[in-house]
Amino acid sequence: MITGAKGMGLLNFADNLAASILCEQPDESGYGCQKCSACLLLKADTHPDLLPVFPEEEGKEIKVDQIRKLVSFSQLQSHYSQRKVIIVSPAESMNNNAANSLLKTLEEPPGSTLIILVSHQPSFLPITIRSRCQKIKISASPRHVTEWLRGKIEPDQIQTVLAAGCGPLFLESNEAQIDEKTEQSPDRLALLKDLENMAFAYQDPVDTAERWSQNEINDTVFWLIKICQDMVRIKSAANSEIKLMNPDMSQRLSKLVEKYNLKEIFRIYDKLFEYHQLISRNSNLKAATMLEDFTIEWVTLSKK
Template structure:
């Protein structure tokens, strides 16, 4: 049974209490960074409210809790994504907004009688991708909500939602999970899975690299991203110490699957700046590379480092915005800048 994630328990209990007291708000805003499990929470809450016979679960790891039975017809229909009283709204493609036409379809759905006579659930995810017209149409719907309907808005960037829409929703904040709970969960998941990264330092590192988002931290290991990160860092060291050809290095970077090169480069640049400003390793996110990063920070010119930071941010934004640019050429200019940055008489000690 897919139980509630440990750092969700308080919010889950809060929802359960409101539901049992018949005081559930008509609109919820699940807000917090990616990787906190907001979508899982939203789906499970929708499932609970649609389930024909929710069950009470109690065990050591999970206090008394209501869960969907996962046996009834409603649970089955939710699982296969075909429950007639559940309506999901999401962008049709990664770079597309949620359109006003999609909200019109939602309004039509809300005008119908519920099929099973229980809750009608609307999931909007991620809510911040609604365009202006879509958000205003949804606002009108929320101002006169249909009966027995729960709107669940999931948002990684709730500040991008119009204020009037936010004020119509009860906020569920996922941004500060209990660190002890997330560390224990991650350790448990990594010990169960084949990866062997499960000592305390590794767990803290993975969470630091993921802005404390447990699901992202787990994905770093599960998807092989940590191995790719190591290869990328090794190539940077070779650029600095072995005078490797930056063009050849970038050819390696762009082989096969797209590696999230720029987020890692930005993370390391940030750490080198922190090292240069403080002279200490304890403020670095990439604790496993602290020796190299601190050496970099002692050897590079801070002004050039900030220029490189700006250059990388600009390229990252261009790529994220799907601007038609030659990515390889931009990465080559960044690799050349790294070589120039580390071109000092003491670089050989790296």
């Protein structure tokens, strides 16, 4: 199981690992040679010994039928190589039935098969899955992320990546996703502005939620959580030496937290985290309803 933050290149790593195993003559560092017939088949996405298992539609579940195919694939003889590779990504999008039907194969994988689970949120996977995997966590310090990105993107974009607590490929992967969707990724400073206006200036929570629901829901909740985490940090800090995910918001957040006590901030945070889990599990909850529930709570608590 390969885990790590978004934008850390987990899937790139899994692909390279698969190439390294299937290539006929990997280079000294273990990378696929890019020339042999196995590498050419991989490049064309037609290698018969590699099975990628992704949700059929972006953001949806991996279904039990897909895992049944995986299980029979693992029992077949390999064609070209000594080994077969299966990549399941993102593993947390397996629904319960799918996860359950993977258990036996994970426990006793046929000798020549490597099953790679890629997950940004391993805590959403059942413990029965997690306990059967060898875990590889991929991470990078903020300093490394900054160094790697310097000169590649604008300084304020680097700040966005760091604030998200994500890997250096975060913006790239987000942009790719946004291109496919019609929804926009929300701007975190615009979200903060709305939170302030609702708490201080009688901005209507229902209208705000309606407007937010035009954006990508996952990203909206993601940034609200990040902002909320910083509010908790500020509210519970004993001194002014706090490290925030959004240091550029420090002054404005300090003003905002005066409206709420710590218990209330945690209540808001719990709510957001619950939404985050519901969204990750592809529950059928409507985005607009969820956001409205949040903005009304936000306004109610601030006006008490």
